[in-house]
Amino acid sequence: MRRHCYSASRQTSAQSLVEVTVGVVVLIVVVIFLIDLALLIYAVSLNDMVCRDAAQQAASGDPSDAEARALTSIENRKRRQADSFRSAFRLIPPVKAEITGQPGVRIDAQTDEPKQLGGMVTGTVSVTTEVETQPFVVHLVLGKKPPLSFRSTAVVPIKFVRPAQ
Amino acid sequence: MTFLISLVVLLIVVIAVCGLALNRLFLNRTKAQFSVDSLSTSLAAKINAHDRLGQMNELVESSRELVFTSRQAVDTCNNEKKFRKLAPLCDRLLDDARAGYPLVEGERKRMNATIRKEVQDEIASYNKSRSDLPAEFLSLKTSTPRVERVDLGRIVNVDSNIKALDVIPQLYEYDRRNGHFNSNSKLYRAGRNASLPMPDGDLIYNFCALPVTQGKMSVPPRNANSNSFISLGSIFNDGKNNIGDTVELPHALKVSCASDVMFGNASNPLSGTLGTESVGVSSGAQAESQ
Numbered sequence: 001m002r003r004h005c006y007s008a009s010r011q012t013s014a015q016s017l018v019e020v021t022v023g024v025v026v027l028i029v030v031v032i033f034l035i036d037l038a039l040l041i042y043a044v045s046l047n048d049m050v051c052r053d054a055a056q057q058a059a060s061g062d063p064s065d066a067e068a069r070a071l072t073s074i075e076n077r078k079r080r081q082a083d084s085f086r087s088a089f090r091l092i093p094p095v096k097a098e099i100t101g102q103p104g105v106r107i108d109a110q111t112d113e114p115k116q117l118g119g120m121v122t123g124t125v126s127v128t129t130e131v132e133t134q135p136f137v138v139h140l141v142l143g144k145k146p147p148l149s150f151r152s153t154a155v156v157p158i159k160f161v162r163p164a165q
Numbered sequence: 166m167t168f169l170i171s172l173v174v175l176l177i178v179v180i181a182v183c184g185l186a187l188n189r190l191f192l193n194r195t196k197a198q199f200s201v202d203s204l205s206t207s208l209a210a211k212i213n214a215h216d217r218l219g220q221m222n223e224l225v226e227s228s229r230e231l232v233f234t235s236r237q238a239v240d241t242c243n244n245e246k247k248f249r250k251l252a253p254l255c256d257r258l259l260d261d262a263r264a265g266y267p268l269v270e271g272e273r274k275r276m277n278a279t280i281r282k283e284v285q286d287e288i289a290s291y292n293k294s295r296s297d298l299p300a301e302f303l304s305l306k307t308s309t310p311r312v313e314r315v316d317l318g319r320i321v322n323v324d325s326n327i328k329a330l331d332v333i334p335q336l337y338e339y340d341r342r343n344g345h346f347n348s349n350s351k352l353y354r355a356g357r358n359a360s361l362p363m364p365d366g367d368l369i370y371n372f373c374a375l376p377v378t379q380g381k382m383s384v385p386p387r388n389a390n391s392n393s394f395i396s397l398g399s400i401f402n403d404g405k406n407n408i409g410d411t412v413e414l415p416h417a418l419k420v421s422c423a424s425d426v427m428f429g430n431a432s433n434p435l436s437g438t439l440g441t442e443s444v445g446v447s448s449g450a451q452a453e454s455q
Contacts, residue, residue, distance in 0.1 A: 023170030
C-alpha cells in the first residue's frame with residue numbers, strides 16, 4: 001500500500017516537472033518572440049521619426065542643400081542612437097525638392113549682371129529613409145532572411161526665404 | 166499546471182497585443198500631428214505670398230504719412246500769411262490724400278478676402294484629396310486627418326514690419342505719445358487703430374502683424390505654439406466655409422483636424438476621434454519692401 005502511494009506521488013511529480021519544463025520553454029519562446037517583435041516595431045517607429053526629422057531639416061533652408069541637411073540630421077541621430085547594434089538607419093537618395101515657385105532674377109542697371117531677387121521659395125521636400133534590423137526569431141515567422149529592412153517617406157513644405165543679392 | 170501555464174502565456178500575449186495596439190495609436194497620433202503641421206505651414210505660406218502683407222503695410226503707412234503731411238501743409242497755409250495764397254492748392258492736396266485712403270482701405274479688404282478664399286480653396290482641395298481608407302493594425306483602424314476648423318489670426322507680441330521714422334518729428338512724437346509703436350523696436354503695433362490727430366482721426370489705419378527682416382534674411386514660414394495664437398475669426402468650421410470679414414489682416418492660422426479611430430469588429434466597434442491642431446505662421450516681410 002505504502003509502496004503504491006509512493007509510486008503515484010513520484011508519477012505526479014514527474015508529470016509536473018515535464019509540464020513545467022515544456023511550459024517554461026514555450027513561455028521563453030513566446031517572450032523572446034514578443035520582445036523581438038516589440039524591438040522591430042520600435043525600430044520602424046524610430047525610422048519614421050528619423051525620416052520626419054530629416055525631412056524637417058531638409059525643408060528648412062536652401063533646397064539645393066536639402067540632401068546635405070537631411071544627411072546631417074540622420075548622422076546626428078545615429079550618434080545619439082544607443083541600440084545601433086540592432087538597427088541601422090540610412091538615407092535613400094535622392095532627396096527630392098519639388099519647387100513650385102521661387103523669386104526670379106533682375107538685371108542690374110549699372111553692371112548688366114543678373115542678380116537674385118529675394119523672396120519665398122515654395123514647394124515640397126521628400127525624404128526617404130531605411131532601417132535595417134537584425135531580429136532573433138521574427139524573420140523565421142515572417143519567412144524572410146535577416147536583416148529586415150523598412151522604408152519611411154516624409155514630405156514637408158519648404159520653409160525658405162531666399163535673400164536678395 | 167498545464168492550464169496555469171497556458172493562462173500565463175495567453176495573458177502575456179493579450180497584454181503584448183494591447184501594448185502594440187496602444188503604441189500604434191500613439192504612432193498614428195504622431196503621424197497625424199506631423200501631417201497637420203505640414204498642412205498648416207503650407208497654408209500659412211500662402212498668406213504672405215510675394216510679400217503682399219509687407220507691401221500692404223507699406224501702403225497703409227504711406228497713405229497715413231501723406232494725410233498727415235498734407236494736413237500740416239494746410240495748417241501752415243492757413244496760419245502763415247506768406248503762404249495763404251497757396252491754401253487752395255494745399256486744400257486740394259489734402260482732399261487727394263484723404264481720397265486715397267478709401268482706395269488703400271478697399272485694397273486691404275480685397276486682400277483680406279483673397280487670403281480667405283485662397284486658404285478655403287486649399288482646405289477644400291486637401292479634404293477632397295485625403296484618403297478615407299483607414300490604416301489598420303490589429304483591428305485598430307485610424308483614418309487620415311480631415312480639417313475640421315481653420316482660424317485666421319496673428320501671433321501675440323508680433324508687431325508690424327513698419328518702422329516709425331523721425332523724418333516727420335511731429336508725427337513721430339504723436340505716435341510715441343499714443344503708443345502706436347513699440348518704444349524698443351520702433352515698429353508700429355499691430356491689431357490697433359494707428360489713428361491720426363483730429364480732424365483726421367476718422368481714418369482708421371490698421372497694420373498687419375509681420376516679422377521684420379534680420380539683415381537680408383526674412384523669417385521663413387514655420388509652426389508656432391498654439392498658446393501664442395490670437396484668433397481673428399474662423400473661416401472654416403464643420404466642413405463649411407464661414408462667410409465674414411476681419412478688420413485686421415492675418416499672418417497666421419490655426420488648423421484643427423480630426424482622425425476617426427475604430428477598434429474591434431465591424432458590427433460592434435469601439436470608436437472615437439483623435440484631435441490634432443497646429444499653428445502655422447507666414448513668412449516675414451522681405452528686404453525689398455523695407
